[in-house]
Amino acid sequence: MQITFISQIAEIGAERWNALCAEDYPFVRYEFLHALETSGSVGAGTGWQAQHLVAYEGDELIAAMPLYKKTHSYGEYVFDWSWADAYKRYGLNYYPKLINAIPFTPCSGTRLLSKNTKREAELLPAIVAAIKNQALNINASSWHCLFPSAELSALLVEQNISQRLGAQFHWFNxxxxxxxxxxxxxxxxxxxxxxxxxxxxxxxxxxxxxxxxxxxxxxxxxxxxxxxxxxxxxxxxxxxxxxxxxxxxxxxxxxxxxxxxxxxxxxxxxxxxxxxxxxxxxxxxxxxxxxxxxxxxxxxxxxxxxxxxxxxxxQRFDGGAQGEHKIQRGFEPIATYSNHFLVREDFQQAINRFLESEKPSVELYIQDAKTYLPFSELRVIKQ
Structure with a gap:
């Protein structure tokens, strides 16, 4: 498998990129990501520069990942401003960083596209290694995967990419x-x-x-x-x-x-x-x-x-990030995920301690939020 990074999705084209989309989830489709780039919503001067990962076997495109070089933390909805401040206090640069995410879109879904989804676990070690190497090449402090599926997040944990727990409110039919x-x-x-x-x-x-x-x-x-x-x-x-x-x-x-x-x-x-x-x-x-x-x-x-x-x-209404006012309107609290790798091991250990201490409070928040649901009979969602 050969892995490289491209600065614009147009280098791949709609047909080949969309052939990797196993579902009709709209935010990873070529048309959405290309519209962001072509319109100038991401790109030069925006703090979002495409660094999309693409993987080949011979001439065949077998996997891709929407990836961006970021020079700020706006438009992400997983907040790491305190991490950036910690770097600054130690005289270090937190930016640039690499983000596997959909710009301005806190909707959970696939973040790794592959022609054969059953091979994702097999492909992931090489992909993670390539991203870590790319972070070193561009002097990035870190790599972050935002709002992946629970399955991909768990696979990243197996690759020692730390998991962060979050919460949103979704409506279920x-x-x-x-x-x-x-x-x-x-x-x-x-x-x-x-x-x-x-x-x-x-x-x-x-x-x-x-x-x-x-x-x-x-x-x-x-x-x-x-x-x-x-x-x-x-x-x-x-x-x-x-x-x-x-x-x-x-x-x-x-x-x-x-x-x-x-x-x-x-x-x-x-x-x-x-x-x-x-x-x-x-x-x-x-x-x-x-x-x-x-x-x-x-x-x-x-x-x-x-x-x-x-x-x-x-089946579901994903209303986006935050919004406790959604609870009384029938939107139920669910867990969301992100995964984080920091190049410096000392900072990685510090972040791991933070994530371990943060997780119980997020879990408690989700459980507490369920008690405010408006339903006459509380229903627990399988997550």
């Missing part, structure tokens, strides 16, 4: 027939609160349009980008990490995985949420609005997504 079937599982008080929120949105004269794939026209995409920039500007003082060209490329090349829900008042759009969809899961990703309305965010980003998942028989 228990074979619900409709919205009322879902909220019927809740206590009376919680059910009334949620239905009240939805009623208040309706009483403000707001309705919704859900569009998939080619139903989302060019004007809808332009409008959504305005909402996206407006909300980022209010929240953080800049217009967001993703460029308008990124969304244009999604429209052109990945529309079949997109769902846009537009909120209207008096037939005028006032907010929108962009979701991604595969055969099992709906992923809540981006949102924006022109003005604040009571409970509009919850309705647009959560309740509309839940109704869509029920209607189309999707």
């Amino acid at each position: 228990r074979d619900y027939k409709n919205w009322d079937d879902f909220v019927a599982t809740m206590t009376s008080r919680k059910r009334k609160n949620i239905n009240k929120e939805r009623r208040i949105v309706a009483e403000q004269g707001i309705d919704f349009i859900a569009s998939r794939a080619q139903e989302i026209n060019k004007e809808d995409w332009k409008l959504f980008y305005q909402f996206y920039c407006n909300t980022y500007l209010k929240r953080s003082g800049h217009t967001g990490y993703l460029t308008e060209t990124f969304f244009e490329l999604l429209r052109e090349n990945l529309a079949e995985h997109c769902l846009m829900i537009i909120a209207r008042k008096a037939n005028q759009p006032i907010a929108a949420a962009l979701f991604f969809v595969d055969s099992k899961t709906i992923y809540g990703r981006y949102w924006g609005c022109l003005a604040e309305y009571d409970f509009l965010h919850f309705e647009t980003c959560y309740y509309q997504g839940i109704e869509y998942a029920i209607k189309h028989g999707l």
Whole structure:
């Protein structure tokens, strides 16, 4: 097996890259990653520089890994700022570092693509060795795999790549027939609160349009980008990490995985949420609005997504990072994973001690969060 690193995914091309995608999980597909690069959302000046790993047997591409050289820790959702500060205090550089992740996307899923998924355990030692060597070559402090599947995370632990535990809140479809079937599982008080929120949105004269794939026209995409920039500007003082060209490329090349829900008042759009969809899961990703309305965010980003998942028989709603407010709306706490390798052994040992001490508190947090779920009968998820 020959392993090398490339500075742009276009060197591989859509057909060969996507041939490695065993599932329809959208965020590792060529179209998504290429849109990030082509649009300038990642690349020169962004702190995200592609260093994608590709593995060959002869002329055949057998494995690939989305990999980036990072010069900051923004857009990752697994926080290591304190690690960077520790390096700085010792007069060392934490950046650059290598990140196996999907930029700005805290959605768990495959992080190693291979033509034969049964060979991943066999291929992984050579891949890990190649990444460690690449870290040395570019003077990177570390390598981090963010939001891998539980299976890949466990395989990395076997390769002595330390595991970090995290938590998110996901909604699960228990074979619900409709919205009322879902909220019927809740206590009376919680059910009334949620239905009240939805009623208040309706009483403000707001309705919704859900569009998939080619139903989302060019004007809808332009409008959504305005909402996206407006909300980022209010929240953080800049217009967001993703460029308008990124969304244009999604429209052109990945529309079949997109769902846009537009909120209207008096037939005028006032907010929108962009979701991604595969055969099992709906992923809540981006949102924006022109003005604040009571409970509009919850309705647009959560309740509309839940109704869509029920209607189309999707198994799960991944609402993204953080958000304890999701619990009372039926999103259940789950464990997420990341894996970390630091070039310096002394810092690796320090990080290992930190991760060991952090893990029980995360596990306790997940268990405690389950006690706040709104269901009349608590259900424990198999993880």
